[in-house]
Each structure stands twice: as structure tokens, then as C-alpha cells.
Amino acid sequence: MHIQAAVTREKGGQFHLETLSLEAPRADEMLIRITAVGICHTDLAMRDQVFPVPQPIVLGHEGAGIVEQVGANVSGFSVGDKVVMSYRACGACPSCAAHAPSYCHAFFPLNFSGARADGSTSLTCDSGPVHSHFFGQSSFASHVVAHYSNVVKVAAEADLAVLAPFGCGIQTGAGAVINALKVGVGENVAIFGTGSVGLSAVMAAKLVGATRIIAVDRNAARLALAQELGATHAVNAGTDNPVEAIQRITGGGVAYAIDTTALIPVLSQALAALAPRGTLGIIGASRPDETLPVPVIDLLTSGKHVRGIVEGDAEPAIFLPKLIELHAQGRFPAEKMMRFYNFSEINEAVHDSESGRCVKAVLRI
Numbered sequence: 474m475h476i477q478a479a480v481t482r483e484k485g486g487q488f489h490l491e492t493l494s495l496e497a498p499r500a501d502e503m504l505i506r507i508t509a510v511g512i513c514h515t516d517l518a519m520r521d522q523v524f525p526v527p528q529p530i531v532l533g534h535e536g537a538g539i540v541e542q543v544g545a546n547v548s549g550f551s552v553g554d555k556v557v558m559s560y561r562a563c564g565a566c567p568s569c570a571a572h573a574p575s576y577c578h579a580f581f582p583l584n585f586s587g588a589r590a591d592g593s594t595s596l597t598c599d600s601g602p603v604h605s606h607f608f609g610q611s612s613f614a615s616h617v618v619a620h621y622s623n624v625v626k627v628a629a630e631a632d633l634a635v636l637a638p639f640g641c642g643i644q645t646g647a648g649a650v651i652n653a654l655k656v657g658v659g660e661n662v663a664i665f666g667t668g669s670v671g672l673s674a675v676m677a678a679k680l681v682g683a684t685r686i687i688a689v690d691r692n693a694a695r696l697a698l699a700q701e702l703g704a705t706h707a708v709n710a711g712t713d714n715p716v717e718a719i720q721r722i723t724g725g726g727v728a729y730a731i732d733t734t735a736l737i738p739v740l741s742q743a744l745a746a747l748a749p750r751g752t753l754g755i756i757g758a759s760r761p762d763e764t765l766p767v768p769v770i771d772l773l774t775s776g777k778h779v780r781g782i783v784e785g786d787a788e789p790a791i792f793l794p795k796l797i798e799l800h801a802q803g804r805f806p807a808e809k810m811m812r813f814y815n816f817s818e819i820n821e822a823v824h825d826s827e828s829g830r831c832v833k834a835v836l837r838i
């Protein structure tokens with residue numbers, strides 16, 4: 474069938490809206506008509522070739538839509554179901570067997586190779602193949618074929634435009650607090666960077682009953698939004714030293730710090746702001762060649778932990794329904810950070826995301 478898709482053809486370039494051919498779904502896949510897709514920082518990093526994803530490719534990995542066709546070996550889904558999509562995992566490696574699919578041993582090939590596990594793509598243009606299956610979906614498109622394992626069914630009355638970003642950015646921030654760090658009632662947490670991932674962490678910290686939720690950023694408007702969403706304190710890193718401010722607010726440091734910025738000086742501040750035995754969760758992706766200098770004696774004598782967290786340690790089929798129900802109850806108001814655009818406005822939406830004009834851009838398709 475013919476579909477509309479936004480194709481990435483050159484490093485750092487525009488998204489080109491084109492008509493492509495999409496294969497029919499295979500036995501373990503579904504055809505999904507996309508109605509909304511969030512724009513995630515990772516899409517833009519891949520456009521810029523931070524990791525060398527092959528081009529031309531259709532990016533997009535926060536897709537939501539309606540099932541139009543179900544492969545012969547897929548159960549649990551019907552035509553007409555509303556669904557959101559998340560990341561791919563193999564289901565068979567030691568991490569997948571341990572219910573930690575975001576550390577799947579095949580995570581990179583399955584999500585970043587621009588093809589199915591067997592190397593095939595589902596998309597072609599007039600001049601040849603176009604890479605597909607980015608995060609198992611490639612959802613900057615009117616339709617996708619997706620493996621059943623990265624599709625999660627949602628309620629018939631769900632607003633898919635609001636739920637689309639739950640599959641990556643929102644799950645990443647909220648899951649870091651809830652699943653990975655297991656922040657508890659009465660604990661203190663500092664969140665560095667108040668983009669959509671950081672704000673999702675703020676909302677989750679409020680949900681779990683953290684006492685002091687300290688948002689750190691240089692953008693005053695985003696800090697104000699963080700406070701609206703649950704931050705008890707806002708530290709403007711442009712005018713205040715975050716380490717000193719956090720020590721002052723908590724009387725000795727936070728039990729948990731979360732970095733969404735992947736900026737090495739900010740990571741160092743987050744580590745320094747921890748109380749003894751505290752944990753730094755790294756959820757922002759740096760360039761592959763960057764390293765974090767860690768003061769060994771501080772790490773040793775304070776018993777601090779540093780750990781990476783991918784996709785909020787979430788098993789999407791288990792975690793997304795919980796988060797979506799909390800959203801439906803009004804206890805996780807993620808829509809407050811979203812701005813909606815038509816599909817044809819994708820380049821404008823990307824520009825607004827990069828300039829900071831919007832926190833979370835969502836395309837309606």
C-alpha cells in the first residue's frame with residue numbers, strides 16, 4: 474500500500490514528506506494507522522547521526538494509532554484496537570528473561586539498524602529501499618507495520634495524541650523514578666533538566682510521595698512548569714550553584730539525582746549533590762565518545778552509586794497501562810507539557826523543540 478511518511482535523507486537535514494510503499498504485515502506484525510506521534514530528542518540525534526543509523530530512513534518512535542490488520546501469529550489484538558508503541562526487545566536473551574528488556578542484548582540492532590531483525594525493510598520509494606523499523610515502528614508516517622511485541626493496547630476512549638509520547642520519553646522519566654530508582658515516600662530527589670523526560674520524572678516523584686523534588690534548569694519558564702507539575706523547589710543553574718542549593722535545601726544532599734541532560738559538567742554536579750549512599754541515575758544519552766570523570770575517593774567513602782537507566786527500566790506492556798490509568802485519573806497530567814502540530818508541520822515542530830518554544834511536540838497524523 475502507499476503511505477505518507479517523513480523521510481530523513483541527510484545528516485542534520487529537513488524531514489521530507491513523501492509517498493512510500495509499505496509492505497503488508499508479516500505473520501508476527503500488525504498494520505497500524507498512525508494518528509499521533511511524539512518527537513523525541515533521540516529522533517533528532519539520529520537525524521544528526523550521533524549514532525550512525527542508515528539513511529534514507531523514516532524515524533519516529535512514539536507512535537500511537539489504530540490497528541488495521543493483524544498478522545496470522547499475533548494474538549490479543551483486533552482490527553480497530555487503539556494502541557501505543559514502544560521499543561523493541563528480542564524476548565529471549567538473559568536481560569529479556571530477567572524482565573529487563575530495555576537492556577536487551579539485541580537492543581541496538583533491533584532499535585537502531587533501520588530494519589527488521591532479518592535485515593529487511595518494509596518501505597520503498599521510487600529510487601529504492603527506505604530504512605524502516607526504527608524502534609520497531611518508524612512512526613513519522615501515516616501507517617507502519619510493527620512487531621506485536623512493541624505494541625500496547627489502550628482503552629477505546631483514550632486520546633491517542635496525548636498518549637503517543639508515553640511509549641518513550643514519558644516512560645523514560647517516570648520509570649526512572651518508579652521502576653529503576655524506586656524513590657519512596659519521604660525521600661529527596663533532584664532532577665537535572667526539565668524537558669519532557671525530566672518533567673515526567675518530576676510528576677512521578679510527586680506520585681510516589683517524594684518530600685523534596687528539586688528541579689534544576691536554566692530555563693525559568695520550564696522551572697515554573699516543573700513547579701506546577703510537582704517540583705517543590707526550582708534551582709536556576711544560570712544564577713545559582715545547583716550543588717550548593719541542593720545541599721542547602723536538603724541539609725546534606727539528595728538520596729537520588731537524575732540527569733536528563735547528558736552534559737558532563739551537569740552530571741558532575743548531580744553526583745556532587747548526592748547525600749552519602751545516594752544514587753545518580755543517568756537517563757540522557759551523551760555522544761558515544763564522552764566520558765564522566767568520577768572522583769574515586771568520594772565514590773568510595775560516600776558509598777554513592779552511579780547507574781544508567783534505559784527506557785525507565787520499563788516493560789512497556791506492564792508499565793504503560795499503569796501510567797496511562799494514572800493519567801486518566803488526572804494524577805499524571807502529561808498533557809500540560811505538550812503542544813500539537815499537524816503532520817505537515819513536522820519541520821516547524823522540530824524547530825520549536827530545538828529552540829525550547831515547546832517542551833513536547835506531538836504530531837497529529
Ligand SMILES: [Zn+2]
Pocket residue numbers: 562563564565566567568569574576577578579
Ligand atoms: Zn533480549
Ligand SMILES: [Zn+2]
Pocket residue numbers: 513514515516534641642
Ligand atoms: Zn525516545
